[in-house]
Amino acid sequence: MKVTFLGTSGSLPTKKRGQPAIHLQYKDESMLWDCGEGTQRQLKHTDISPFKINSAYITHLHADHLIGLAGLIQSLQFLDRKEKLEIYGPKGIDRYVEFFKNWDHFNLEFEIDTIEIRKGRIKEREDYEVEAFPVKHSTPSYGFIFKEKPSINLNKEKLKELDLLNHPKCSELKEKGEIEHKGNKIKLEDVKEPEKEGRKVVYSGDTKPCKELERAAENSDLLIVDSTFGEDHKEKSIEYGHGEAKGMAEIAKKANVGKLVLTHFSNRYKDERELEKEAREVFEESYAAEDFMEIEI
Ligand SMILES: [Zn+2]
């Protein structure tokens, strides 16, 4: 599983930072979390193919988080995309996407599914799920939790004893929890390895530090947060509904996360390492994101 930062600025892009966008690759699932202006150009600096992106999750409707969808959709059409694209976002996302779907000059020939999100699970697959949770910003906004489901592994030695090693009945056993084999009843709990927790990645979107984020972040391997400000603008961060490095680090510490990554920096900070330093005073595993930074989980 790989996370790539495509844009790490706040509302205003800078020479070295594009507008907010994060890419998550999990097996053959290729997803975007937010899609700020210029995201497709940022993709060109990576080996991520826009063609393979199957879903985009938009935290809120501020332009810096969704304006890149327009260009991406248009390019996909030029490139003759046929596969469906799923776009998740808060109430109002459909109006934005509908506009492009109906804009004559776009001539869209591929399907776009727009899914209005609410608190709770918004997508479920066999091996993972995505959950949305409300956060505290100046407009209705959500954060996202990517959670891999615990994997079921069978103990090879025990399978050997039962003459079941590499047997097609193993998938049936995982599915049904019990099978009959050579006249014996075999229960899943008798042959499975202790369950291993799945990986968890959490993205705050734009928000000030809040209880909802702390709850969502609990025991995550990676927590990505809005860190528009530092200690010098703590009041502003609360007033505007944005994060500040140290407050977010406190959340990471309380929530027992593996690694904290700060992003969405205000262009007033020339060196974001200052914010990283502030966060590290509270939580050592804190890092300032940079465009094209990659994290393997
Ligand atoms: Zn923003």
Ligand SMILES: [Zn+2]
């Ligand atoms: Zn915003």
